[in-house]
Amino acid sequence: MYCRECGQKLSLRFCENEGLIPYCGKCEAYMFPQFSIAVSMVVTNRAQDKILLAKHVEDDDFILFAGYIKKGENAEKTIPREIKEELGLDVVKAKYMSSRYHQKKEVLMLNFIVIVEDKAIKLKEDEVSEARWCTPEEALALIRKGTTAEYFLTNAVRELKKKI
């Protein structure tokens, strides 16, 4: 492990309330591990009886819509920005569900159910090759198995039965 500021090798040093944290002797600073934060979105219609799944370019499986939270942005801003960019739609309402850390990509995923306006979709085709409205049952059958997306979708389907 090397310092991201000066390149010097890091050592582990005890930091109060945090435990052993990588430390740079040259910068005299703790280098806390960095990670990204993204929103994962279970997109639904106003009636909350349909779920919109996405198929990304260069990918055969259906997944949930997602996007990175930009520096200085909060999740409440990321959601309408991403939905506008990818689908050309406005957000009616969003409800936070739960989060999961994605080890491989070093990203914390925050999952929301997002209600969008009932209008025609204008797909951002360089990113999303297909968007398909499904019943909750179809969505559960189509989503890639054993993924964080499947976990979020399962929770969302349960929640949507009660309406958000």
Ligand SMILES: [Zn+2]
């Ligand atoms: Zn350093």
